[in-house]
Amino acid sequence: MSDDGLRAGMAATNRIFEEEVVGRRDFGALDRVYTRDARILPPGAAMIEGLDAIKDFWRSSVEGMDVTVVRLITLDVTPLGDTAIEVARGEIETRGGAAPIPIKYVVAWKREAGSWRWHVDIWNASA
Amino acid sequence: MSDDGLRAGMAATNRIFEEEVVGRRDFGALDRVYTRDARILPPGAAMIEGLDAIKDFWRSSVEGMDVTVVRLITLDVTPLGDTAIEVARGEIETRGGAAPIPIKYVVAWKREAGSWRWHVDIWNASA
Numbered sequence: 001m002s003d004d005g006l007r008a009g010m011a012a013t014n015r016i017f018e019e020e021v022v023g024r025r026d027f028g029a030l031d032r033v034y035t036r037d038a039r040i041l042p043p044g045a046a047m048i049e050g051l052d053a054i055k056d057f058w059r060s061s062v063e064g065m066d067v068t069v070v071r072l073i074t075l076d077v078t079p080l081g082d083t084a085i086e087v088a089r090g091e092i093e094t095r096g097g098a099a100p101i102p103i104k105y106v107v108a109w110k111r112e113a114g115s116w117r118w119h120v121d122i123w124n125a126s127a
Numbered sequence: 128m129s130d131d132g133l134r135a136g137m138a139a140t141n142r143i144f145e146e147e148v149v150g151r152r153d154f155g156a157l158d159r160v161y162t163r164d165a166r167i168l169p170p171g172a173a174m175i176e177g178l179d180a181i182k183d184f185w186r187s188s189v190e191g192m193d194v195t196v197v198r199l200i201t202l203d204v205t206p207l208g209d210t211a212i213e214v215a216r217g218e219i220e221t222r223g224g225a226a227p228i229p230i231k232y233v234v235a236w237k238r239e240a241g242s243w244r245w246h247v248d249i250w251n252a253s254a
Contacts, residue, residue, distance in 0.1 A: 041214075041233065041251065042251070043170060043252060044251070044254065046254075047231055078210070080207040081207065085235050087247060089174075104173075104174055106168065122232070123249075124168065124169070124249065126172070127172070127173075
């Protein structure tokens with residue numbers, strides 16, 4: 001796996017989240033974003049394990065906050081074989097929201113079923 | 128590096144944070160907790176880079192909130208050569224605080240100068 005392959009694979013997965021999950025509210029597309037046994041660590045809540053529970057979380061959050069746009073911006077990546085550690089920032093836009101909400105996050109990526117997916121995903125507010 | 132060595136090294140570093148940094152408010156001990164070019168991603172603030180700025184952050188946070196105890200509880204570790212990914216939870220006690228504050232976090236560990244240190248450190252509230 002070249003570093004180019006990793007970068008391209010990460011970008012492809014991030015576009016699925018931005019365009020399909022958030023853009024089209026297709027929460028089934030999360031099957032191609034997260035690993036089977038992924039975990040997310042959302043602010044203000046307990047850790048959530050497994051794809052079904054993660055889908056419930058995102059459906060409820062995106063619909064509940066009426067999120068219209070998420071932008072994911074990789075700051076740097078440490079490749080570690082079939083794993084990679086990403087430090088990143090993001091912006092969340094909600095319908096009627098005054099300004100994009102800035103966040104930052106760390107994702108432990110894992111190669112699964114031939115694609116790069118989010119295996120551990122933790123974020124928090126930047127302001 | 129055996130897995131035992133990793134686990135023991137991680138425990139030793141965590142005890143420095145709990146006992147020396149928080150317990151004795153010895154912020155110089157952070158030299159033995161974080162790597163030289165570590166980054167922390169605190170909730171509600173921008174990312175902070177480098178050991179000097181990280182020391183300033185912890186001094187200001189521990190003294191400002193009057194933190195008396197921090198407990199760090201490793202949930203699981205993925206060893207990756209000279210790196211390891213930890214998923215963990217913690218508890219923060221403050222003087223006069225009603226109950227411990229539950230947090231969760233992810234640390235990308237790195238072996239530096241013969242010991243295991245926090246290289247990327249992100250956390251958020253669990254409730």
